[in-house]
Amino acid sequence: MSLIASNLCLKPDTEYHLNDVCFEMSKGEIYTIIGRTLAGKTTLLKTIAGLIAPESGSLTLDGTDFGRIPVWKREVAMVYQQFINYPHLSVYENVAFPLKQRRMPKVEIRNRVMRALSQVGLDGFENRKIQALSGGQQQRVALARSLVKEANIVLLDEPLVNLDYKLREQLREEFRNIFSAKASENSILIYSSTDPVEAMQLGGQILVMDEGRILQQASAKEVYENPNSTKVSQITNDPAMNLFEGTVADGKVIISSEIHFALPQHCQGLPQGSYTFGLRAAAISLADGGFPFTVELSEISGSETFLHLKHEHVQVVGLLDSVQNFNIGETVSAQFDTAHLYAFATDGRLKSSPYGGLK
Template structure:
């Protein structure tokens, strides 16, 4: 039973939130919607849940106008970025609440509630009040309350964002099984983090400024981003994009930087392009390449990200390990040409060439 969205449009106060959004979501699938803040992800989920009226377009499921159903008839469960719990009820009663509202027999409600609490690691906290829990634990209460319903459509709006780092990493590994084992329905999961989207989703939908830019498998979207915007969104840090030219078998940037064109660009016409390269494929160099000034560096776990301003534009380099790089210092960078992506120089910068899969 597929949920089909057809050209959904929504604008408020002159600001467009959904711009011709068309997509389909299959039963038994987990789709991650990836996009930056204000991409339209939350608005999309609210529209599906019936909490946000749309201006145009239609939603269809099982041959009926799903968008015309009132929220209480859509069989949708939703977990928000900001957890919502009932402070006067215990953890157990919070999770059991939707089952009791629907008249589920006590024995079944108790069994399903205990199972849900076990899945999110809160069995030992069943008697506590939500206010006695940490923020991450309170979010897990909200998640368990959604899971226990076994709704046809489960919507999750960045549910891990308020959890501590260690728990977040742990739940990421467990989340796919946690969600798909609970239901053969439709699961849609919003995130701003590419790694989370790639890890969890059977399919990724990339949103930007209220539009869907690309939809496909994690492998497809990562290896062949449809345009420059997608290349920025699906990479963390964003892919470095530099303007250059392809001519006489060489890729050139400015007057001084160039190298032989990689094999996957052999059939590409000469001219101007935007060339993209991931942070892991930019390397410190002693000769050649381009010299830039370190704008700043940041350590994230066991990796260091170095932001360098060069005459060609800003580049972000990812180094393994912890490195202390002085702000304002000079650094010479080189690029691995076999890892270059080529995008059109104008318009939305559509992808025209990507490294072959074997080169990854």
């Protein structure tokens, strides 16, 4: 089974919601659409579900025009970020609702409901009322109601975004296990998120989306190691990858009069000229003999410290693996781990990666 989108476009006003969207998704796979707010993720999911019709382009499932299949006949289940349950019904009745609408035999309904509740870790909760559940448990009920339909395509639109951080961490791991099991049943699972960490942890294939376009589709590992543009590098990192302008000349990378270093091995062969260089926060630390930077902001996050630094026109964020205090305006010595340097052309295209060398 394969779901193929060809040149999907939707422009209801002055801006594209979908702009020439193309992809191919296969059964037994997990796909994560990652993008900032208003990137077009929800619009794309609703288009697949049949809730929105594109103005042009096609969507086919195993060669059949998906656009001609009515919503109620599509084997699609969807979980929204604002999870919806029926408060007057029990957990069992909530999950069983779509099956009762299909007038399935009671024995089959019970078997499916109990299996779905087990998948989401709600064994023994079938007789509880929705109002007696926590937010995380209610989200699991909504997920179980989508799984119980045993649909060919399961869509999840930022299902964890409205939960607290601790619960998101817990459910993220559980969801990955659930999705892996569901994908093995030859379903297509499509999950949307604004969180790069979430996207990478779920694994599978990643589609990076921005302003209605798919910028890159590849495995989580490939997108992380070889973002094909500066925009992808920003969307798929938290904090965003540090980008700064510079030139290559005489075997060196020159960022400013005080920031310059030897061209790293994987960048050897780059023609002389102007580039945009990139380093993730983890590749910038403090060390004697580094480059002089001024502290603009110090953020403590758990056991780590994010340092916002500035030197002339260069602004970067560094990551320290300990809790440290700094004064605003303090001068520090920052070290760049150039073995992890990225080079992009001035138009944003990836030119050299620490993992793949020259492009």
